[in-house]
Amino acid sequence: MIERFEDARILMYSHDTFGLGHLRRCRTIAHSLVEDFRGLNILIISGATIAGAFDYRARVDFVKIPSVIKLRNGEYTSLDRHIDLHDTLEMRTSIIRHTAETFKPDIFIVDKEPLGLKGEVEDTLAYLKTRGTRLVLGLREVMDAPHLLDAEWKANGVMEKIDRLYDRVWVYGPPEFYDPLTGLDVPETVRSKMDFVGFLQRRVSSDEDSSHRPKGDYILVTTGGGGDGADLVHDVIHAYQNDPTLTCRALVVLGPYMPAKQRRKLKLKGGKIPYLEIIEFDNRMEELIAGAKGVVAMGGYNTYCEILSFDKPALIVPRVKPREEQLIRARRASELGLIDMLLPEEAAEPLRMADALKALPDRAPPSAKAGGLRLEGLPHISEIVGKWMSVAEPGRLSVVKN
Incomplete structure (x- = not known):
């Protein structure tokens, strides 16, 4: 069953300072959702330097923000060494906020970093909360060693801000595999927001195969x-x-x-x-x-x-x-x-x-x-989004089941 939503919008944020994991995860979720919901439009905010090297399905697009890279020692620097990191972060923060104001999303999904890189998303989260946008934090099934994550989050008051700002926390894995907040002091109000949606299944594109795929076994x-x-x-x-x-x-x-x-x-x-x-x-x-x-x-x-x-x-x-x-x-x-x-x-x-x-x-x-370790993340996310959209503000969205 495919549902149709008129002018429904989801904004996603992917900070992308090291590797491709955040953008690829957002892209996977976005492609699955636009397949399940006609009329849904998704915009991904990404700092990945090669965000444009990937194919995007119809009704999925991206906004590129200035790139910041993480060094091997864990510190950050602007990709353009001629621009100060502080100035780069100011530009990123401004673009994120302006994009949210212009796009007017029904749902905002933040990947992995609750407040964004160096807190760059916190202002946008507070703004979108005032206009009734559903705010979702998406976490990998494993974040980091508990003592490292706990120290990082306590230094920035992250747990309290998750509790205050977010409506739901999606964990992209099953609870029997790992709990990303294990070892942390998690308030019951945050625990009650957590949905272990499951791993995100991948599939081969129906388009032309990769030109690099060897013939024979490898x-x-x-x-x-x-x-x-x-x-x-x-x-x-x-x-x-x-x-x-x-x-x-x-x-x-x-x-x-x-x-x-x-x-x-x-x-x-x-x-x-x-x-x-x-x-x-x-x-x-x-x-x-x-x-x-x-x-x-x-x-x-x-x-x-x-x-x-x-x-x-x-x-x-x-x-x-x-x-x-x-x-x-x-x-x-x-x-x-x-x-x-x-x-x-x-x-x-x-x-x-x-x-x-x-x-x-x-x-x-x-x-x-x-055993029972299934990959159910994408259908579970679609189920949640479908329920939210179906009870959205009257006149904003309409649903036609085909």
């Missing part, structure tokens, strides 16, 4: 955005260099945010190995994962959803600092038997990495152990 090595993925690619190359019996073909996707010097070095080293094909970026990662015999990754949220969606054997080498999100997710998934995991120092041992790569294609897929 394993896929992906670093996500690639900003800190050079070590993983180096470890894979090192494994091939040290084990002549490692002959499975591999497609390596470096990621668009990998520094140019590291990209050149890895492409030069990997180009000497006949079993490796190395590319920089593909905006159709779903197709590459769907066609692979197995996946080697750092285990960010989106890649993990794709591994589950396409039921692929996976070897995860998680990032362990400055955030522990990937490590926590990998350990939990390994406990459940869904993936194999190597810590970075283990993956750096070439023969150990080679053994793991050789075993990967024959590993049981996640479905063999997943």
Whole structure:
């Protein structure tokens, strides 16, 4: 059943300072919603430098705000080094507020950062609350180590502001996998707003396949955005260099945010190995994962959803600092038997990495152990949005069921 809403509008915010995870998650949700609801228009505010490199469905568009990047030490800087970070944040804040005032959304969904980067969304949240917009905070199923998240949020009074500003908190995972606020002092008023909607299922586009997809069997090595993925690619190359019996073909996707010097070095080293094909970026990662015999990754949220969606054997080498999100997710998934995991120092041992790569294609897929761990996030979100829209202010929205 498809519902039609006349001129319904959803605004989404994705701060995007490191990697592609936030934008890709927002885009996935937006595409699912416009498929389910005709007449719905969605606008994504994004700081991703390559937001325009992705395809967007009809009635989904984006507003690009000046880019801020996160450094390896966790600090932020303007992408344009000639513009002060403070000035960049002022521009971003102004654009976000003006977009909200002009677009007049019925629902505003904020991805991961409750107040936005350095608080840049707080003013807009307060404004939209006065006009009756539904305010939703969307959280990954794993945010960070509890002590790190607790310290960060307490320093900025985040929990109290979530309680005061937001109507609902969507958790993009099932409660039996992980609670993103575990270990924090969560008021009951915030707990009562939380909906564990489930993982966000991915699917292959009906459009033309990726031009990078190899013919025949291959394993896929992906670093996500690639900003800190050079070590993983180096470890894979090192494994091939040290084990002549490692002959499975591999497609390596470096990621668009990998520094140019590291990209050149890895492409030069990997180009000497006949079993490796190395590319920089593909905006159709779903197709590459769907066609692979197995996946080697750092285990960010989106890649993990794709591994589950396409039921692929996976070897995860998680990032362990400055955030522990990937490590926590990998350990939990390994406990459940869904993936194999190597810590970075283990993956750096070439023969150990080679053994793991050789075993990967024959590993049981996640479905063999997943049990009731289903991917229900997108239909659950549509169900919630449909209920909200159906009881919206009379005259603002009308519903026609086809």
